[in-house]
Amino acid sequence: MTKARFESIGAYIPNKRVSTAELTEEMNIPPQFDLEAITGIKTRSWKEDKDDSYTMAIDAANSCLENSKYEAADLDIIISCSIARFVGDCSYYEPPMSLFLKHKLGADKAIFFDVSNACAGMFTGLYILESMIKAGIVKNGLVVSGEYISTIAETAVLEAKDIYDPQFGSLTVGDAGAAVILDKAVDDNDMIDCFNLISTPEYSELAIGKPSNESNRYAMYASNSKMHTEERLKIWPNFQTDMLAKEGKDFKSENFDYIIHHQVGSKFVERLLKVGKEAFLAEQPESLNVLEKYGNTSSTSHFIVLYEYLKANKLKDKSKILMVPAASGFVTGFLSMTINNLAVK
């Protein structure tokens, strides 16, 4: 069957940075904890006044098109995947964000829809697009997310009380746009090898994003200690082991060069690497991270990491990369791919 590949990638990272110290200094109740030490996040990317979900998605899409052989008019489909869908101060339900993007980009023939799946939004869009390419329904497509999510950090600054507060995790987030174009693979050097996602909603009520009860902003209420138990974290390696076994493979034989985890915080990434090592009985590949600079940019997180490493030319030729989502729901899985010609100008 046809394979798909990452044809191009783009990003919009606002120039503005907010340091962890700046954020915690503003908190109504001074924190009794060292947030930077706990999360490894020194600064986070922060939207500028001109930015919202829509403009960040447009900027990321244009960046992606600059790195692509395709023009907007060539696109068969656009899938918008951000958690919030802000145009100005309004968060949209209809028309979908993808239609606004399509009009602005001039992607005249593209079909379009939005997906919403928490921090796994871009993985969800890519999963659908990869399936459509394999099924011969489309030849290419753009998956994009303009993630303006720092509003939940602002709410946490006003409302979070201590490290056990359900809004504590919101202090990690940053804003960014990311975009990926997929098309058919032409050789083994650039292709998505294996891609599976799983939703395990038994504990879906443990992480809820919605307007705050106390102020006029979105807030995120997450019981991280319950959500990130070792048992929950093990779903990823157990699922990947089982899926690989169906094809007669195992983690070791995949020979991954790099692994990209969700950029929730350095301790979270370390825990996942440990859980992975124990469950797969295999050393983990080199872990790529940008959380120290940009924080957790939610649905764009993994793709900002990939973009930054490509831009800095830090990946070896014909890299085999494993990406592991972790999102409210709880959604996880794995996207493994080989990249050789994917480049950022």
Place this chain on the structure above:
Amino acid sequence: MGTIIKATGICTDKTVTSSNKNAIAAGHQCIEKAGINVNDIDLLINVGIYRDENMLEPAMAAFAQKGLGIKPDYVKSQPFNAAFSLDMMNSACGIINAIQTADALFKSRQIKYALIVSGDAHPSNKDLESFPYATVGAAMLLEYTEDQKGFQNFNFKHSATTEHSVRGYLDFNNLAEPAKERLTVDMPTQYKEKLLEFASESAEEYLTANNLDRQTVKLVTPQAEEGFGRKLAKTVNIKDDTVMDLYKEYGDAHSSALTMAYHLGAENGFYSNNDNLLFIAAGAGLTSACVSYTV
């Protein structure tokens, strides 16, 4: 070979005011009717637009998956117990995008059943006049068959600008109610008229392009206002005797409209084996989606 409807379900219970609960109730009815094991559902897509409490995350589909008991957790050594769920949003056309997505997954991955659920409600779960849509739920279970049946020839169309579109959003500048109970739905006065024109134009193009027999094809239409489907049928010269008109009883079921129209049409005995149906969705954008279906 094609993606076919195994069963449908709806919830029109007026005491159910939550979009999630409506979607789950419709899902239960659908699964029961299909007589399948829920563990055979591998994909769940929620196409509802307006959410309880303006929730952002997780996907509302996660609550539906849990509420329906579809493989809510992953247990090692049972490698086939995985399901994936997501929300898909494209106004009233999301149902057709979701059917096409399920079709893509049937063709490219080994999934057995896909369930599409929907439900719209005002975020406050109150019955407010400012909310123009019906608080109902619908569910459609899909499977793949080797027979020459099911959905074929998906087509999507949108207007050149969003000038005449309905717009639904949470406005953080408007402090009238707490944000979790706040919603603005701006519906231009000519919206429904323009939507009918646009849907008719799309249907006309589709019928011609796909050479469908207007004497026999049966329409499954939006329910944007009373008589919407009948008027649509008339403009494209199709008999309206099997067009469901649900507006008077239920209102505009929006993201649930097509599933509900099909469900009640089937209950009325309107569709027989090998009948050709044309599903037409139309909503914000303006956007329309057409797909033919062989029963």
